[in-house]
Amino acid sequence: MRSTQHTESPVATAAPGRHAPPATAAEPPPRREVWLAAWPVTAVFILSNTATPLYVLWQRRLGFSSGMLTVVFACYIVGLLAALLVAGVVSDRVGRKPVLLPALAMGIVASVLFATAGSIAALAIARLLSGVAVGAIVSAGMAAVADVAGPERRRLAALLASTAMVLGAGLGPLLAGVLSEALPGPTVTVFVVEIALLALAVLVVVRMPLPRPAGPRSGAWVRVPSVPRANRVHLLLGIAVFAPGITSTSFVLSLGPSLLADLLGTSNRVVAGATAFVMFTAATAVQFAVRRLKVAAILSAGAVSTVGAMASLALAVHLSATPLLALAAVLAGAGQGMGQLGGLTLISARVPAARLAEANAALNVGGYLPAGLLPVAVGYLSDAVGLSTGTTVFSAVVAAAALAGGAVVAARRRTTL
Template identity: 35%
Template sequence: MTTTTTPAAARTGAPAARRRRLSPPVAFAAIAAIFVTFTAASSAPSPLYVVYQQLWGFSAVTLTVVFAVYVVGLIAALLILGALSDHVGRRPVLAAAIGLEIVALLLFLAAGDVTVLLAARFLQGIATGAALTTLGAALVDLNPPHAPGRAGLVNSVVPPAGLAIGSLGTGALVQFAPGPTHLVYALLLAGMAAAAVAVLLMPETSTRRPGGAASLVPRLGVPARLRGAVFALVPIIVASWALGGLYLSLGPSVAVGVFGLSNHLIGGLVVTLLCGTGAVAAFVLRAWPTPRVLTIAGALLTVGTAVTLAGVLTGSVVLGATGTVLAGIGFGASALASFGTLAMLAGPHERGELFAVALTIAYVAFSLPAVLAGLAATSAGLHPTTVVYSLVVVVLGVLALIAQRLRRA
């Protein structure tokens, strides 16, 4: 571990723990690792939903409510706490987010019914929302001068990569390890403890300034000059995040109920095929022109979801997996290009508000359709619900392509 000692600390005889700080490169790597840990923890319960259903006998509606309550907490944290670290510093907000995540993981460990599961998921949403904006800002603060695009790349790649790691890791533990509803949370608790130590040792990268209380008032708005460009991005944002919501909430259930794949590792792999492919795609396409990446995103979300739908209709696992990979490329390309476009369009004083709008749209699309799908799956069945949901995503993908073509014209 690389550490530095500040002369002021040495002169005042401050305790060693306060004098030692991680060097900027090590702190950057630590922040990236904490980012992965938070996003992995957010997707870890997905392969367990089927297990919880078997243990406690709740419906698909309840399952999607458990999923959605996490997003409610996350959106609230994004809107209320998103700018707080600009005023009080990165370290205090990260420390609080890690502490709240630890409480949520302890609740997951103790959960014996849906009520405790709901509470754990809600607190996890708040912790994740507070952490994501702060971690992203800290990466920009610590971005090495010789690689000016590194923070942006990490911010694009880490979320889908973490989602993939969390779902696949949980699926493997549930299938092959003891204590399926406990072991993964114990491991994540260890990861969060390591994250707390890293935050204790990292340097503060944001100067304290007044206005912390005022920053808690949500501000949503799109400058008039940017509305056309932002509205053109809405279909691709909604299509990609709605598809992600389907996979994280009902994906493992579809693997069991539609394709007959009862292996829990497969349940985790369903999410990993979408999100892991998305992470790789974001990395590979990072240097491509943004308009081209947006076209790729719309085309592959549409084609990939259509191929997956063909797999659902025919019961073909190969078609379902192939379509998921294609849609995953579109998923990653959409995240890279849509938020990259917003960053290019907005001035420095507009970015916070504009990203809050985009993230709110994204997470509403992530949760609300999934809850409606849960209601439909209970009344109409999982198979027809999956078919209709997929058709909606295909239509949104086509609308995204049309919107981008009209915008360029």
């Protein structure tokens, strides 16, 4: 009697005299699986900016300066950069889930600390942990979206990963602004909601269909993330536009509420949250609008948008004009969105899959380093010379960087892009 338990390939079991059916490639997962894979990125990025409209409450309660406020904000960047030194390499070697699940757990702990914060130290630790969670997510989470999408959907994966990031970054402050004004516990309720969102993300990661890691096992586990030598120019072109864009949005997030309160005469947390939401809604919408353009055109438009944002920001503080600040936020969001999409698209298309998470980490190191340092410097400069002068200096520096990035993209348009 033949055993029915042993199975073989169609070629091996074909009947004599008949041609075996050709082997077919595995079917790509449904598109809804790719969209669902982006949810953990959104959930963690909601946490990343949830505290933005609440800083004025903590500042009033705990009594710290604008300089100290930017230091608390920068703790997030420190945690993020520290995570980027290891998360990409570990994700490529061990797998996405062993990085994603601890990152989500850190996000939950950070939410608890925010909800119960009674000191500057507690806020700083919460920001640090949320930065670690985001650093892991931008490395492993974005690579996981590409893994689920498969090689035939690389542009879709880059678009979804990038828009998930900016959409979450915009939803966080909007939720915080609305819930803190409408419900009791203005610095508590939104973090209870965030814990629920992160728990849902854990369930998504657990069931996510991910392939085995293909990254090399040799070399240091903790290192500055990099890409293969042949892909360095692609990484640098992405950073050249992404870095000024995300630096401009970081300023709006860290000192935007202070600008609204001190210069424009409003301390409403819904307005502060809505400003950030509009900024990241623009970052999300513009990516869908330009997704079919060539990468060079996307990056060039991102640089131009960031320059426009900085011009509007400088005018807003000198004229005390709320509409100009709103315009600056929209243009800054568009600049970050296009720089981010262009950089991720280049990486996704050119970098080998075995180094993809590390490449994502490298792009974000290049972007978040100035995004962390410049707002802190401007915060302390503003304490010394005034918020208006500090903002003007910041605008000039970032605009110059964006112009330089756009010039580099234009110079390499025909040879590299």
